[in-house]
Each structure stands twice: as C-alpha cells, then as structure tokens.
Amino acid sequence: MDAEVLPLPVKRGAAADPAARPSWTRSALVMAALWLGLAVVVLAGIAIGPARIAPLQLATILAEQIGLALPVEHTASQAAILMNIRLPRVALGLLVGAALGMGGAALQGLFRNPLADPGLLGISSGAALGAVAVIVLGTAWLGAAAAGMTAILMPLAAFLGGLAATVAVYAISRRHGRIERGAMLLAGVAVNASAGSMTGLLVYLSDSEQLKSLTFWLMGSLGGADWRAVWAAAPLTVLPLLLLPRLARALNAMLLGDAVAGHLGFDANRVSRLAVILVTASVGAAVAVSGVIGFIGLVAPHLIRLIAGPDHRSVMPGAALGGAILLVGADIFARTVAAPADLPIGVVTGALGGPFFIWLLLRRAPHGRGSC
Amino acid sequence: MLIASTTGVSLHLGGRDILSDVSLEVRAGEVVALVGPNGAGKSSLLRLIAGETRPDHGGISVCGRPLDGWPMAALARRRSVVPQDIQLDFAFTALEVVLIGRSPHGAGREESRRAQGIALDCLERVGAAHLAARFYPSLSGGERQRVQIARALAQIAGIEVDGGRCLLLDEHTSNLDPAHQHGMFRLAREVAAEGVGVIAVVHDLNLAAAYGDRIAVLDRGELVAFGPPEAVLTPAVIGQVFGLACVTLRNPLTGSLTLATAPLASTSIPQGLRA
Numbered sequence: 001m002d003a004e005v006l007p008l009p010v011k012r013g014a015a016a017d018p019a020a021r022p023s024w025t026r027s028a029l030v031m032a033a034l035w036l037g038l039a040v041v042v043l044a045g046i047a048i049g050p051a052r053i054a055p056l057q058l059a060t061i062l063a064e065q066i067g068l069a070l071p072v073e074h075t076a077s078q079a080a081i082l083m084n085i086r087l088p089r090v091a092l093g094l095l096v097g098a099a100l101g102m103g104g105a106a107l108q109g110l111f112r113n114p115l116a117d118p119g120l121l122g123i124s125s126g127a128a129l130g131a132v133a134v135i136v137l138g139t140a141w142l143g144a145a146a147a148g149m150t151a152i153l154m155p156l157a158a159f160l161g162g163l164a165a166t167v168a169v170y171a172i173s174r175r176h177g178r179i180e181r182g183a184m185l186l187a188g189v190a191v192n193a194s195a196g197s198m199t200g201l202l203v204y205l206s207d208s209e210q211l212k213s214l215t216f217w218l219m220g221s222l223g224g225a226d227w228r229a230v231w232a233a234a235p236l237t238v239l240p241l242l243l244l245p246r247l248a249r250a251l252n253a254m255l256l257g258d259a260v261a262g263h264l265g266f267d268a269n270r271v272s273r274l275a276v277i278l279v280t281a282s283v284g285a286a287v288a289v290s291g292v293i294g295f296i297g298l299v300a301p302h303l304i305r306l307i308a309g310p311d312h313r314s315v316m317p318g319a320a321l322g323g324a325i326l327l328v329g330a331d332i333f334a335r336t337v338a339a340p341a342d343l344p345i346g347v348v349t350g351a352l353g354g355p356f357f358i359w360l361l362l363r364r365a366p367h368g369r370g371s372c
Numbered sequence: 373m374l375i376a377s378t379t380g381v382s383l384h385l386g387g388r389d390i391l392s393d394v395s396l397e398v399r400a401g402e403v404v405a406l407v408g409p410n411g412a413g414k415s416s417l418l419r420l421i422a423g424e425t426r427p428d429h430g431g432i433s434v435c436g437r438p439l440d441g442w443p444m445a446a447l448a449r450r451r452s453v454v455p456q457d458i459q460l461d462f463a464f465t466a467l468e469v470v471l472i473g474r475s476p477h478g479a480g481r482e483e484s485r486r487a488q489g490i491a492l493d494c495l496e497r498v499g500a501a502h503l504a505a506r507f508y509p510s511l512s513g514g515e516r517q518r519v520q521i522a523r524a525l526a527q528i529a530g531i532e533v534d535g536g537r538c539l540l541l542d543e544h545t546s547n548l549d550p551a552h553q554h555g556m557f558r559l560a561r562e563v564a565a566e567g568v569g570v571i572a573v574v575h576d577l578n579l580a581a582a583y584g585d586r587i588a589v590l591d592r593g594e595l596v597a598f599g600p601p602e603a604v605l606t607p608a609v610i611g612q613v614f615g616l617a618c619v620t621l622r623n624p625l626t627g628s629l630t631l632a633t634a635p636l637a638s639t640s641i642p643q644g645l646r647a
Contacts (some may be wrong), residue, residue, distance in 0.1 A: 252475070263423075311468065
C-alpha cells in the first residue's frame with residue numbers, strides 16, 4: 001500500500017511570515033476564539049431543548065444554585081430539567097469531546113500521521129468491545145454482584161480494551177524506531193475488524209434487554225448523561241487533558257523522528273508510552289460513558305492545524321476545545337432535529353465526519369498548512 | 373580540549389561486527405571527517421557518539437563526560453546531530469523547524485524571543501533566510517537539508533557551556549549542489565572555529581581533504597588511519613580501502629589536497645604523476 005500522506009491545501013494569507021508576526025499572537029487569538037465558541041455552545045446547549053426555558057429563567061435557576069434569588073418566575077420542573085438533564089448532558093459532552101479531540105491530536109503526533117484517530121486506529125472499537133463484554137458477560141460471570149459493579153467495571157474494561165487495541169496497532173506499525181503509516185492504517189483496519197467481529201459475537205449472544213443498551217454503546221449517545229456519568233468520566237478524562245499538553249514540545253520533536261527527539265533531549269519511548277496510556281485512558285472513559293463517537297478526534301485537530309499550524313502547543317489545547325464545541329454542537333442537533341426522539345450522536349458525527357474525511361482525502365494539493 | 377572520544381568501541385549487530393575496537397579523539401575547534409566505503413561503519417560510529425545506540429564494548433565520552441553520565445536535556449544543549457534523512461509531513465514552516473531545535477533550552481517568553489533571533493540567524497548562516505516562512509514539506513531535498521543544519525546549529529547556539537560543544541553531521545551535504553556543498557563545509561569550519569568539535573561523515577574524499585583537519589578512515593568496522601589529510605589520504609590507503617587507483621594533487625585554486633581516482637584495473641597512471 002502506498003503510504004504517502006495526502007497533503008491538503010490551505011491559504012494562510014498575511015500571517016505567512018512568522019518573522020513578522022510572532023506565532024503566539026496567532027495562537028492566542030485562536031484560543032480566545034475557541035473559548036468564546038465554547039461559551040456560546042454551552043449556553044446554547046443548556047438553553048435549547050423540547051421544554052421551553054427562557055434565558056432569564058435559565059439565569060434565575062443557575063443563580064439559585066449559588067444562593068442568589070432573581071425576580072423571575074420558573075417552575076420546579078424547569079429547574080429539574082436544567083439541573084439534572086441539560087447541564088450534566090452538556091458537561092458530559094464537554095468532557096467526551098475534549099477527550100476525543102485532544103486524544104486525536106496526540107495520536108496524530110505520535111504516529112506522525114494526520115489521519116490517525118481513536119476510531120480509525122481501533123481504540124474506540126477496542127474500548128467498545130470491553131464495555132460490551134461487561135454488559136453481556138458481566139451478569140453471567142459475576143451474577144447479581146455485577147449490577148452494582150458495572151459502573152466501575154465498564155470504564156475499566158473500556159480502558160483495557162482500548163489499551164490492547166492501541167498497543168497492537170503501535171507494535172505492528174513500528175519498524176526500526178519509526179511508525180510506518182501504511183502498516184499503521186492496515187493494523188487499525190485489522191484491529192477494528194477483529195474487535196468488531198468479537199463485539200458482533202457478543203451482540204449475537206445477548207438477550208433483548210442487553211441488546212437495547214448495546215445499541216447505545218455502538219452508536220454513541222449522550223442520552224444516558226446524568227451527574228453520575230459525569231463524575232465517573234471526569235477523573236480519567238480531566239487528568240489526561242491536563243497532562244497531555246505537557247508532552248507538546250516532545251511530540252513536536254518526535255515529528256522529526258524518534259532519533260532526532262532523542263538528540264533534542266526527549267526520551268521518545270517514555271513519551272510514547274505516556275501518551276498512549278493517557279489517550280487510552282481518556283478515550284476509554286469517553287467510550288464508557290458515551291459509546292463510540294467517531295470523527296471528532298480526526299476533525300477537531302485538523303481544523304486547528306489549518307488555522308494555527310501544526311505546533312502541538314496550540315493543537316492539543318485547541319483540539320480539546322474544538323472537540324468539545326463540535327460534540328456539544330452535534331448533540332444539540334441530535335436531540336432537537338427529531339425531537340422528542342434522541343438521535344444517537346455517533347450517527348450525527350459520522351454523517352458530518354464521513355464527508356469531511358472524503359474531502360480530506362480528495363483535496364490534495366501540495367504543501368500548505370492543510371497538508372496535515 | 374577534548375570534545376568527543378571513543379575508546380576501544382565495538383558494536384555487533386545480527387552476528388556481524390559493525391565496529392571493532394575503534395578509538396578516536398576529537399578536539400574543540402577541529403573538523404574530523406569520517407570516510408570509508410559503504411558499510412564501513414561510519415554512520416554507526418556517529419550514531420554511537422550521538423547516543424542513539426550503545427556499544428557492546430568500549431566507552432564513549434562527549435563534552436567532558438561519559439555518555440551515560442549526561443542527563444538527556446543537558447547533553448542536548450551542547451551536542452546536536454544532523455541525521456541523514458528526516459521525514460516531516462506536518463506543515464511546519466522552516467523557521468518553526470529550526471525553533472524545534474531550541475527545545476532543550478526551555479520555554480518562556482524570554483527564551484522564545486531569543487530563540488526567534490537565533491533561529492533566523494542560523495537560517496541566515498545556511499543561506500536559507502528566504503525560506504523562513506516556507507512550509508517545510510514544500511522544500512526541495514537540498515533546502516530541507518540546509519534547514520536541518522540550521523536546526524542543529526540553533527540547538528547548540530548562544531550558550532556558554534563547560535566541556536565544549538559538539539556537532540555531528542551524517543552526510544549533511546548529500547542532497548546539495550557543489551556550491552552549497554562547499555558552503556556547508558565552510559560553515560562547518562566556521563562553527564569549529566567557534567570552539568565546537570565537528571564530526572562529519574563524508575563520502576566525497578576531496579571535500580574531506582579540503583575541509584577536514586583530520587581524517588578518520590574506516591574500513592569494515594576498523595579504524596585503519598586517523599590523522600591530517602596529507603598523512604591519511606595516501607594512494608596506498610585509498611587503494612587498500614576503496615580499491616581505487618589514486619594520485620594526490622594540489623588544487624590549483626585553493627592549494628588544498630586533492631585526489632584524482634579511477635578504478636584500479638583500467639588505469640595506467642602517467643609517469644609524471646606517480647606518487
């Protein structure tokens with residue numbers, strides 16, 4: 001298989017002279033815009049829904065939580081909807097979107113390939129296999145005790161499944177200290193296929209009760225969001241979100257090859273291991289609470305690179321913010337387009353991400369920021 | 373001052389002796405050229421000195437300490453490497469690539485302003501200032517090579533360090549036109565004159581002779597000769613190591629040692645030129 005990366009074009013306009021314009025100005029602007037976008041999408045996420053809650057009522061309900069009384073009337077059910085349904089759903093969307101976005105950015109750096117993505121590389125399907133195994137086999141093996149332990153077992157199994165998939169892809173595609181791209185994508189395809197068939201077997205073995213919750217995992221949804229899910233996902237997603245950006249300079253150096261990273265004082269093996277564990281933890285936790293949501297990890301870092309360049313110091317936080325914006329936005333769409341029905345969000349991101357990926361592959365022209 | 377030394381270094385890979393018992397010393401301010409046929413172990417020796425691989429026997433010291441005694445980041449501030457080929461598919465600008473060379477010097481606004489100046493300066497030195505804003509993947513092979521040299525220069529630029537500084541070049545002019553080859557070797561001499569010890573793997577014997585203070589000749593993993601060009605690049609050594617007929621001349625333009633070579637069998641050397 002031809003392993004050439006497919007370069008994609010972009011015009012970068014006046015900022016093309018980095019000497020004339022320090023790059024931190026540009027990335028600071030991009031970050032500011034992303035935070036603003038995040039604020040907008042969060043507000044939209046808690047304001048929009050089948051039940052009408054006016055902006056002033058929103059403000060009143062939120063103010064009540066910190067003990068402030070505002071002179072606007074609202075019903076108890078509006079408060080309940082906001083606090084127990086919309087807020088945790090938006091919060092979960094932020095965590096999962098940020099985890100997938102930054103996870104994708106880190107993997108693309110690690111594999112030196114702009115097309116790497118937790119979904120394409122099999123991490124998501126490995127994690128889903130772990131979660132599905134707990135659903136289907138949990139009660140059979142652990143009996144009644146399983147019901148109480150599922151909340152703990154599921155993220156753990158998802159993490160282990162994702163880790164196994166990553167390690168397999170990484171080991172298969174690594175030759176002589178460098179990642180061979182063709183081998184990597186093929187390894188991802190193979191791991192996806194294997195995990196998919198095992199998941200299929202488990203689905204085949206499941207009863208109709210289990211099948212319903214399986215569908216949720218395999219198509220991805222934030223529909224199960226409550227505060228318990230948020231707190232379950234928070235540690236394993238927030239910690240990597242804080243730690244991964246610290247690897248940014250090492251990942252920049254590793255884009256020149258593991259040997260060069262070593263010459264520059266970075267322990268490439270250590271950084272690789274750390275990055276894989278952190279990404280797998282966050283993506284595993286994300287899959288455990290929301291199922292398999294594709295393409296966020298591919299699209300978010302790519303958009304940031306188009307705008308701010310490939311430096312991981314801006315790509316990683318940018319992709320986390322971008323991923324959160326995309327996912328919360330896609331979720332608003334998923335739960336309003338056919339309301340009161342709740343579309344699986346994986347369907348929405350796939351519908352948007354598929355064409356984007358095709359555009360990525362087709363829009364090859366030499367040598368712009370977009371080449372990765 | 374001794375910048376790099378190997379003592380009795382041996383390396384075996386896959387049952388083959390890549391290097392056996394190589395002892396070599398490089399001083400501050402000199403350019404040492406490693407020459408030898410393909411597979412002689414030149415790049416392997418350079419990689420050992422760079423710390424990429426460990427020798428099976430023998431010791432290596434760089435910048436005043438055994439390699440094992442250096443924290444990676446501290447070593448990276450005084451020793452840099454230009455490897456043979458670097459693949460980079462991410463659209464960094466040439467300037468950003470050179471700035472990656474400053475990673476060992478930490479972050480912070482102060483350093484990043486300094487780094488910017490040093491990086492532009494180093495691009496200037498390799499004659500690539502005009503490429504600063506170009507995307508690295510869009511550069512030609514020769515342009516990329518010069519940007520990588522600038523990156524390596526930036527890495528060890530602008531600090532005073534005990535134990536000296538070291539620059540390792542692995543065929544750093546392989547993609548360059550003749551003018552740029554001379555330019556980059558002249559630059560290596562300039563860098564050496566600033567007190568850096570330079571070790572360069574060189575294929576072109578004439579470039580080695582013209583720019584090397586000392587030449588190390590490797591053949592099948594053994595160091596067969598090590599010394600000034602006149603003492604080392606003799607017809608006897610060239611014949612033994614490369615299997616080439618050779619006469620040594622003076623370059624009429626520069627006065628430096630020049631070799632004319634030809635395959636052994638088909639040559640009859642004119643009487644007047646016989647060494």
